[in-house]
Amino acid sequence: MTDKIQNIPNETCPAQALLKLxxxxxxxxxxxxxxxxxxxxxxxxKQIEGANKQTLSIALKxxxxxxxxxxxxxxxxxxxxxxxxxxKGKGLxxxxxxxxxxx
Amino acid sequence: MTDKIQNIPNETCPAQALLKLxxxxxxxxxxxxxxxxxxxxxxxxKQIEGANKQTLSIALKxxxxxxxxxxxxxxxxxxxxxxxxxxKGKGLxxxxxxxxxxx
DNA sequence: ACAATAAGTCAAAAAAACATGACTGATAAA
DNA sequence: TTTATCAGTCATGTTTTTTTGACTTATTGT
Numbered sequence: 520m521t522d523k524i525q526n527i528p529n530e531t532c533p534a535q536a537l538l539k540l541x542x543x544x545x546x547x548x549x550x551x552x553x554x555x556x557x558x559x560x561x562x563x564x565k566q567i568e569g570a571n572k573q574t575l576s577i578a579l580k581x582x583x584x585x586x587x588x589x590x591x592x593x594x595x596x597x598x599x600x601x602x603x604x605x606x607k608g609k610g611l612x613x614x615x616x617x618x619x620x621x622x
Numbered sequence: 623m624t625d626k627i628q629n630i631p632n633e634t635c636p637a638q639a640l641l642k643l644x645x646x647x648x649x650x651x652x653x654x655x656x657x658x659x660x661x662x663x664x665x666x667x668k669q670i671e672g673a674n675k676q677t678l679s680i681a682l683k684x685x686x687x688x689x690x691x692x693x694x695x696x697x698x699x700x701x702x703x704x705x706x707x708x709x710k711g712k713g714l715x716x717x718x719x720x721x722x723x724x725x
Numbered sequence: 726a727c728a729a730t731a732a733g734t735c736a737a738a739a740a741a742a743c744a745t746g747a748c749t750g751a752t753a754a755a
Numbered sequence: 756t757t758t759a760t761c762a763g764t765c766a767t768g769t770t771t772t773t774t775t776g777a778c779t780t781a782t783t784g785t
Contacts, residue, residue: 679764
């Protein structure tokens with residue numbers, strides 16, 4: 520089964536689905552940070568100016584549902600949760616890279 | 623927990639600027655239609671489901687300000703206004719094309 | 726034991742985005 | 756002349772998103 524980002528009936532094209540997914544106050548910044556490192560809730564909350572836990576929580580959940588991030592429970596010493604880019608998420612990196620050149 | 627705390631240069635990177643520009647209820651659809659043909663206010667209003675003149679008007683203005691669309695007054699026969707993709711706007715097409723493959 | 730941190734949830738309030746309907750001014754058609 | 760279309764603006768509502776702050780459960784640090 521080809522995994523699509525979302526199956527919204529009226530949503531014809533994938534580009535639109537992606538735009539919708541990445542629109543929201545914190546979403547682009549979250550994605551950008553996830554490209555560099557695995558991210559953590561508390562770190563995002565501190566580092567992204569204007570972030571608040573509710574919005575953050577929803578954004579992470581939506582990225583997870585879309586299959587761009589995966590939640591990982593790290594069971595070692597300081598037991599915590601990380602969100603990592605999935606392969607699908609990584610697939611978007613070259614597109615954003617290319618975008619920098621065009622604009 | 624050795625968290626690399628990097629400074630967030632919360633100046634918008636171009637990708638973020640584009641995402642912001644294209645987020646809004648009608649924007650992706652408007653852009654998509656503009657890729658195919660010059661677009662007109664009244665046509666968009668009829669063709670895009672859920673469009674209303676206020677939102678449409680603001681969207682077109684923002685695209686214009688961003689340099690993706692240009693407003694052209696057609697002085698011939700049935701005197702009207704068109705919005706055309708600029709060169710900058712056209713530069714985005716291959717990126718969206720590429721996106722369809724990745725998702 | 727006590728306080729602090731992590732990763733949240735929930736309800737309510739505030740802010741931002743969007744929709745509605747009345748109106749404008751210019752052109753064109755009946 | 757009256758009517759209609761085009762491309763909007765404006766003031767006002769409604770809806771959606773975002774923010775706030777109190778609360779939770781589990782783990783860690785002192």
